[in-house]
Amino acid sequence: MTARDENGAAVAPGGATPYWPTPLAARIYASIGGLFVYVRAMAVFLVIWHLVSLWIGNPILLPSPIAAAEALVDLTRQGEVFSNVVASLTRLGTSFALAILLGVPLGFAMGLSRNVFAMVDPLIELLRPISGIAWIPLGMFILGVGEALPTAIMFYGAFFPIVINTVVGVRSVNPGLVQAARVLGVGRAHIVRHVIWPAALPNILVGARLGAGAGWMAMVAAELIGAPSGLGFAVEWYRELLMTPSVLAFVFLIGLLGYLFDRLLRWLQRVLTPWAQTQGGAL
Secondary structure, three states: OOOEOOOOOEOOOOOOOOOOOOHHHHHHHHHHHHHHHHHHHHHHHHHHHHHHHHHHOOOOOOOOHHHHHHHHHHHHHHOHHHHHHHHHHHHHHHHHHHHHHHHHHHHHHHHHOHHHHHHHHHHHHHHOOOOHHHHHHHHHHHHOOOOHHHHHHHHHHHHHHHHHHHHHHHHOOOHHHHHHHHHOOOOHHHHHHHHHHHHHHHHHHHHHHHHHHHHHHHHHHHHHHHOOOOHHHHHHHHHHOOOHHHHHHHHHHHHHHHHHHHHHHHHHHHHHOHHHHHOOOOO
């Protein structure tokens, strides 16, 4: 039988009232626990990497994590990390902004109009399965080697997830909400702005995350062969020089920047759509 104090609260066997952490403390504990799990996983990965590099015994094939870290420090001091990161992030920002500016309005039009959907959807579904990487050879003929090719490939990769998720978001709006707004005499423009847009925004942001990931991978691939700078260009450059530690350093930066951009979009999801979390949305 559980012991209770004079107020009816449960008490520990020794008579002390049990401690129930506040929601903020619970979130802090969960964050610390998640950090420990991440650190342990990274430690195991680095140990395995180091052991495999020792077993291979050839630093050109697989250098140790220490060698890759030293290369990253040297490249940072020389300014190559900064210049190539800025080049890739500039292309990322330009192409991602274009994908948002064109993809979201098109997705809204397809979601609101059956005629627009019937006209555009076949073309979307025809082009969507084609990887952006497959367009690189043709893109080099049309756009040449420079800023345009990786930016266009990134746009291509990000565009389709944004359009499709916008369509899904618009079409998943509760019809009862739209009907209630019409009964109250609300105009179509206000319904789109105040009813459909907030309801579709969580799906749009999910599409933005998916599009950013797909576009980032495609853009780095385009930089390998069709750009004068950037992280992908640096990977290919140092591969030709057989400087594998530098190659791995830039590969690490590619993964790190992709991860940080995804975390940024997750944060925007939580800030812009707090109701999605209260409804059980996993952000």
